[in-house]
Amino acid sequence: MNIIDKKINELFSELEIFSLEEIKNHILEKLKLVSPELQQRINDFFVKFPFWGTLFDKENNTIDQISKFLKENTQKLKNFYFSLSDYYSKKIFYAIINNWYNFDFANLSEIMEKKFPHYFDLDLITNTKNLTFVDIGAYTGDTIKDFLTTYNEEYKKIYAYEMTEESMKKLKENVYMYPRIIYKEKALSDFVGKGTINVNDVSSSSNQIIKDDEGNILVTTLDEDIDEKIDIIKIDIEGGEYNAIKGMTKHIEEDRPILLLSIYHGFNDFIRIWEYVYNLKVEYEFYLRYYGGPIFPTEIVLVCLPK
Numbered sequence: 414m415n416i417i418d419k420k421i422n423e424l425f426s427e428l429e430i431f432s433l434e435e436i437k438n439h440i441l442e443k444l445k446l447v448s449p450e451l452q453q454r455i456n457d458f459f460v461k462f463p464f465w466g467t468l469f470d471k472e473n474n475t476i477d478q479i480s481k482f483l484k485e486n487t488q489k490l491k492n493f494y495f496s497l498s499d500y501y502s503k504k505i506f507y508a509i510i511n512n513w514y515n516f517d518f519a520n521l522s523e524i525m526e527k528k529f530p531h532y533f534d535l536d537l538i539t540n541t542k543n544l545t546f547v548d549i550g551a552y553t554g555d556t557i558k559d560f561l562t563t564y565n566e567e568y569k570k571i572y573a574y575e576m577t578e579e580s581m582k583k584l585k586e587n588v589y590m591y592p593r594i595i596y597k598e599k600a601l602s603d604f605v606g607k608g609t610i611n612v613n614d615v616s617s618s619s620n621q622i623i624k625d626d627e628g629n630i631l632v633t634t635l636d637e638d639i640d641e642k643i644d645i646i647k648i649d650i651e652g653g654e655y656n657a658i659k660g661m662t663k664h665i666e667e668d669r670p671i672l673l674l675s676i677y678h679g680f681n682d683f684i685r686i687w688e689y690v691y692n693l694k695v696e697y698e699f700y701l702r703y704y705g706g707p708i709f710p711t712e713i714v715l716v717c718l719p720k
Contacts, residue, residue, distance in 0.1 A: 421494055421507045424514060428487045436514075437480040443516045444468070444476070455709055464652065464679045465709075479513045482680040489684050493699075496691065498718075502701040509683070509703075509710045522707040530559040531704045532647055532673045537716055542566040544644035547635070547670075549574045549601050549657060554588035556647060561591060568593070572639065576600035576622075576630050600632045601650070603659040608632040621652050634660030645671045652678040655686055666694045672717035677710060687715055696720040 414422075428436065444452065456468040459475060466475040483490070490510065497503050501524075508520035529535055541564040548556050551573035560571070570593040575581045581598045588594060600608060602622045609628040611621045622632055635646075635657070643664050648654045654675055664670065676686045690697060697717040705712035 415500065415503075417500065417503050417507050421503070421510070424507075424510060425487060425491055428483050428490075428514075431484075433480055433484045436484055437476060440476050440479060440514060440516075443514075447516050451708070458709060462711075464677075478680055482684075483510075483514060486684050489688060492691075493684060493687050496687075496699050498698040498700055502699070505701040505703045505713075509713065512710055513680075518707055521703075521705075521710060524703045525707065526702055526704050530563055531712070532556060532702075532714060533559055533563045534700075534702055534716065535563065537700055537702075537718060538645075538671060540564065540566060541568055541645065543569050545569045545572070545642065546645045547572045547574070547639070547643050547647070549635075549646065549648040550650040550675075551575050551584050552580070552649075554584050556649075557588050557591070557594070569644075570595060572597055574599060574601055597638065598631070599638065600630050600653070601635055601638070601657040601660060602632050602653060603634060603656040605633050605637050621656065636661055636663040639664070642668050643670045644668070645673070647673040649675040652682070654678065655682060655689065658686060658689060662693065665690070669695050669719040671719070672697070672715070674715040674717065675713070676715045677705070677713040683713070690715075690717055 431439065452468060459465055459467045466473040466478045468475050494503060494506050497506060505524045508524045511517045512521050541560070546560060546568060548571060551557060552575070557571060557573060572595050573584060573588070574597045575584050576599060578598065581596060585596060600622050602608065604624055606624055607626055607628040608622040608630045609625040610630070611623045622630065646661065648657055650657060658674070665672070672690065674686055676682050687699065696719070698720055700716040700718070702714045702716060703710070703712065704714065
């Protein structure tokens with residue numbers, strides 16, 4: 414047993430023994446040790462990005478969310494931890510849980526990725542030659558550029574998804590010079606039709622696509638939208654990842670693509686995205702990589718490599 418295994422087992426033991434109220438009181442006591450200035454910085458971040466509640470809001474309190482999540486999912490968290498395939502991933506997992514439970518910033522600082530660009534760890538994904546890459550949430554093309562410059566290989570094609578005309582325009586302006594990019598002005602979810610953005614679902618994320626026949630967003634599933642084999646899928650769509658993954662189950666089970674999944678848009682995403690992929694008919698090796706900052710864990714990527 415290594416030191417991280419020992420520490421996470423001790424943390425899990427506390428979560429199993431403590432009641433929900435005891436867990437909450439423990440976290441509140443740790444919060445008191447954080448300076449008022451830093452507390453305010455954290456809360457300002459939560460207000461700006463409403464995925465995790467806020468520190469000082471009684472109706473949607475961060476501490477309530479963390480406490481409930483940790484208590485209700487202790488066994489699933491243990492299963493997740495012991496499914497991870499390398500020590501670095503386990504260290505990242507521990508740093509994240511320890512930040513939530515103990516407001517620990519030191520371990521979070523240690524696991525910040527400084528060697529590789531976002532998503533593309535060359536120790537995990539060694540080559541992309543002749544592969545089809547799907548970028549869901551392509552934004553301004555930053556991930557596509559990192560993909561091309563990191564591997565510098567002859568890819569087969571790239572599918573780039575963005576759901577609004579404005580964001581698609583910016584994307585095309587930034588990557589128009591690259592060949593074999595297929596632009597998809599659609600949202601991906603687990604249904605086909607029209608939809609709107611639900612900005613009030615504070616329980617898990619703030620930007621889920623909901624079905625709405627009068628909506629102005631074209632929605633589809635990846636299984637419906639692409640027929641050919643897919644080799645790599647990256648998803649970062651501000652809380653819509655879970656439903657989008659459900660809509661690509663056929664591709665995952667038949668193509669066994671590499672998956673690069675954002676799992677930080679709400680506490681529930683951290684566990685339910687891993688659990689869904691884990692239960693599919695594909696044997697994956699699971700890794701975590703961390704591209705966020707030293708205060709609160711964001712930019713957490715679950716890397717799934719087919720065995």
